[in-house]
Structures are given as structure tokens and as C-alpha cells.
Amino acid sequence: MFKQTFKKFKKVNPLSDLQEVIDLDNYDANNSTNGLCNIVNPKDISEMDIRKSLDFPVGLQPLRMWRCYTLKKHPGLLIIRNPFTFRGQRYWIARSLRDYPLPPNTVNLDAKHFSSKTISDWWGELHHCTNPNLVHRLKTAMRWTTLGYHHNWDTKVYDKTMHTPFPSDLCYLSKYFSLALGFPNFIPQAAIVNYYPIGTSLNGHTDHSEINHEAPLFSYSFGQTAIFLIGHGTLEEQPSAVYLRSGDVLVMSKESRLCYHAVPRIMKALEDPWNNLFTNPNEKLDTFNSSMNFELYDQLNDELFWMPFNRYVTDCRININVRQVYSSDR
Template sequence: MGKMAAAVSSMATLATEPGEDAFRKLFRFYRQSRPGSADLGGVIDFSAARGPRPGAIKVVRSQLNVSSVSEHDACRAGLQPVSKWQAYGLEGYPGFIFIPNPFLPGYQWHWVKQCLKLYSQKPNVCNLDKHMTKEETQNLWEQSKELLRCKEVNKRKPRSLLEKLRWVTLGYHYNWDSKKYSADHYTPFPSDLAFLSEQVAAACGFQGFRAEAGILNYYRLDSTLGIHVDRSELDHSKPLLSFSFGQSAIFLLGGLKRDEAPTAMFMHSGDIMVMSGFSRLLNHAVPRVLPHPGGEGLPHCLETSLPAVLPKDSLIEPCSVEDWQVCASYLKTARVNMTIRQVLAPDQAFPLDPVEETKGDITTDGSCHLDDQRSQVKRARLSPDS
């Protein structure tokens, strides 16, 4: 307990030192932290249902709208009945809701497979499009599955295209240079993901939420997500929904300015975060993906397979042993995060922009992109302004 208190005190000192902003100091602290040490003593773990600690922000229970989502609709999306969800908030962060893994046992398999096998396909735009032709990135899954299966036997195999994937956009495409969405670059939003998002939003009190854009981030163990604010959506009254799968990570939620020290929390596989109201436009970042405590392995919740028989009207699709073998091999050293947004208010249209976008804009890296140590030199050469 003394080491934990010392770690919290050390972080508080870091956050108040002059010079570099408080958020970036703690970002660097957690980026260099040592798993299993006192470095992570100040990180909130909602799944452990821990109470408030000295010097830590108080965790409070959040109320959900249980009657807004039927058990049948929750099950169709692979979720437990809302009455069984645990939801938490943080004092000082109104509108922030954290829901530790509300998925039915085994049902995360569907969403992992969709992220890797389906959502990564064309016509969706991804980071690889900047350096490769559409034909070369047409089906990343088919090009990668044999390499990923062989990883179990020979870890010296080169990285597959899926392992080089950093982001994919769904629906309205986000332009990383202009920081704007565009109606000119639109791909059909997946119906299963839209339904999942609508159920979660309704349970959190946001009836009528429309999933119009999604950014999928694919993290390796050395990846980070820089400090940023998601303000590009034209309607900020709707929440931002975040779904995590795979290895755990540290999420930092800060204030309106970077001189405010952020609060650190773990994101585990299956966890859902909702940022709304005041918390919708706060600075946030992911400084660290945490390796599995026992070496390369999967979180316990991913060891349970999908049921052999699924309900007839379920949106969840079966996952073959072969497909899951590829997914499991990938997730042993990675995590996937989906952030779903409503871009426009009802009856709202995109404003006319006199500046025409260039073709290269749709795949240019931006400052809030995923970053990893291996790509730092190459990225600096390609994107000097990022």
C-alpha cells in the first residue's frame, strides 16, 4: 500500500511541475511505465470494482436506462441484458460512462472477426492505401491469414498486412489533414455495428443515436494514440462510443486544456466507454498497450467460444475454428478499438467547403494517429508536419 501511495504522489508531482503540460508529462510517464510495478498503482480498474484510493478521483455508479433496450435486442447484438450491466462514472467528469465488458460469453469473437476480416476490406479506407494500390489492399484477411497462422510456429515470419494495419474508417470518411468529415468519401456503415451502437447509446440515455462514422484503430504492443479531442463531428450533443477488444491498455482522460492532469484507467477486452455532455470534448489519449501478464496469451474473456447454435434473428455470425485461430494469433500481441460517432444532427447537411480535397488527403497521417516505435523514423520522413 505504501508503494501505491508513493506512485500516486509521484504522478501528482509530475503533473504540477512547470514547463511541459501536465497531460503530456503523465502520457510519457505511462508510456514508459513497467507493468507489475507500482507505476500502475494510480490506474483505475473498473472491472475490479475498486473503491476510491487516496489521491484518486472517486468512482461513482452510473444509472442506465434499462427499459430502453429489450433483452431480445441486447442478445441480438451479443450483449447481456442491460439490467446485468455495471456502469460507472468519475466525479468531475459528467457525461463519462464506463461499462466493463457487458458482452455475452463468447460473443466478442464475432466483433473481433468483423474488425479483422470484414471491416478491413474495400471500399473502406485504411492507412495502407497511402503506400499501396487498392488491388494490393483489396482483402487484407486473405493475404494475412496464412502468415498469422504460421506465427504460432515461427515467430520470425515477417509482419502480415493485418499486422501493419493501423486504422480503418467506416461510413463518412475522416480527413486526417483537414480534421473534417466528407460526404464525398462515404462507405456503407455495417448494419450489425450500427445496431450494436444504437443499443448501447439507448441504454445510456441517447435514444435515436445514428451510427454514421467509425474509426477503427489497430494497436500493436508498441502503439500509442496521441493526445487529442474528437471535435470534428458537427453534432456534439450525441455521444462518442468506444469498444475495446484484445490486450488491455491505459486510457487517459483529461480536461478541456492540456495543463489539466488526466485520470488514468484500464481498458480491458469487451469494455465500452461513452463520452457525452461535458466529457464529449475532453482531451484523451492511449499511452500504453499492456502485454499479457503471462507472456503471449489472450484475455480470459476471449477463451470462451461462441455458442454452436445462435438465435435465428441474431446479428452475430458463427466463427469457424480456422478464422478464430487467425484472430487469436493476431490478438496475442494486439488490441482493436472501435469508436463510433454520429456526425450530423437530424436534417443537418455538410457545409459547402470551397477548398477542394486532394486525393492524397484521405490517407494522410494526422497528429492523433496511432504511433509505434518501429515506425517513428519512417513516419517523420513521410509526414514532417504530423
């Protein structure tokens, strides 16, 4: 069932199939016709309560404006529909492209196909490249980078000896979401940043390499739109399809934590919220959180600085997937 559904959505022009995809922007239709999703309140924690332990991170809309959904057939799965401001989106996009792929983090680019200069500064090379064929090659070759505890894709285990510092900004953001959604004990320890040029996909899998399966998994999507398939404990059961759009935060917790999931298709987004300068024109930066890169945040208001990042997300999607690997901080 899962594989058939995956194939159906991966096909190039299945306009009729797209009607099945749950569209959180069309909540009323989804809710009244077949009751697929629910709108829920973020946990009963007020902004005041969170503020006692964490300052509000810049780049997010105030908690009271978040729209948070659950899918009726998939308990434990939560989706917050884009709680980011336009500059917040730009910040995470720029960090994922310019900074996170840098050493000592690991990227998928290998020495057989790329020079050590490209492997160690992929974004720098892409940014300065003027040959259209090489731009295309560089752009489509980058598929993932890993942060914190690094996952070994061959053995499917986290290698304890392969650990690099987890970015403080991503740690802070994930802690904020975990607190707001009622998972106060979550410790961000590992992340995979996935890069999806339009036309690419991610096969069905479960994320079970982490030792601690009680902890939720936080996933941030930016750029172009994904069709995300969420299934159940086996490949025999029918998955549901839901659009993940730029800024959406997906949480796999409890029953859904070990369920099959996949990204069969990346589609051109109808809007580009990373350029919607009206989402927070008068953002106050006086409480700027020291875990974030202030200089970068400031530069992202400059359209010229933003241009190369904009070019990338015009036909690509980025997904940052944050996990807790072990039961405690080591």
C-alpha cells in the same frame, strides 16, 4: 500536464505508476480510498421498454448484468465493464479484422509501401502469409480503417462525398447501447476502427471534427488492455488513467465529449475473455438479429476457424469508435 502523464505511462517499466490507474475490476479499492469512480445503473429503462423498439442483439449479456461506471472527475464519461459474451467479443474482433478493412472502406495502408492486393485484402494476405518477417510487417502496419462518413486526417474534416455504407450490425449495436444508456436520438454515421499492436500508442487529441457535438461517442475495446487517459478541456489539466479491457464500452457524452484523451500504452491482458467459453454456453440464437452476420457468428464456435483471429488479439488491441457526424440522417 497531459503530455507529461502521457510520457510517464508510455515508458516501458513504470510499475509504480500503474498504481494510479483506475481499475474498474477493483471497484471497492478505488471507491473507498480515493473515491475515483461510481457504480451507476444503466438508465431507468427496463429491458422490456427497449424491447419495444429494438430486439436484444446476440453477443451481449442481459442488461441487468451490466456493470456501468462513471468517473467522479469526468462527468459525462461512462464505462460499461465488458457486457459482451465470449462469442460476442469474437464476432466484433472478426468483423474488425476480416470485413471492415475491405473496400469501399478506407485503410491507412498506402500504395508506396504495399501492393494493391494487400491494401484491398489485408486480412487475407496476413492470414495466408507464412514468412514471419512479412507477418510482423503486415500486422504492425495496419493502424486504422474508416467506415460510413470518412474522416480526412489531413484536413480534419469529414468529406461528405466520401461516404460508404455504415455496417448494419455496428449500427444496431450502437443504437442498442445508446437506447440503454439514455441517448435515444443517437444516429451512428461514422466509425474509426483503430488497431494497436502492443508497443503502439495514440497521442492526446480531442474529437471535434464532427459537426454535431451534442451526440455522444461510443467506443468498444477488444483484445489486449489499454491504459486510457481522459483529461479535460485543455492540455494543462491533469488527466486520469483508467484500464480499458476487452469488451469494455466507453461513452464520451456531455461535458466529456470534447475532452482530451489518449492511449499511451497497450498492456498484456491478464485474461482472455474472448476464449472464456463459459460466459454463455447455452446461448439461444432464435432471436438472431438480421443486422448481424449469422454465418460468421455460427463459425466462431469452431476453434479452428477462430485460430487466426486469436493469434492477432494475443498481442494486439482493437478499438471501434462510433460517432454521429451530422445533426440528422442525410
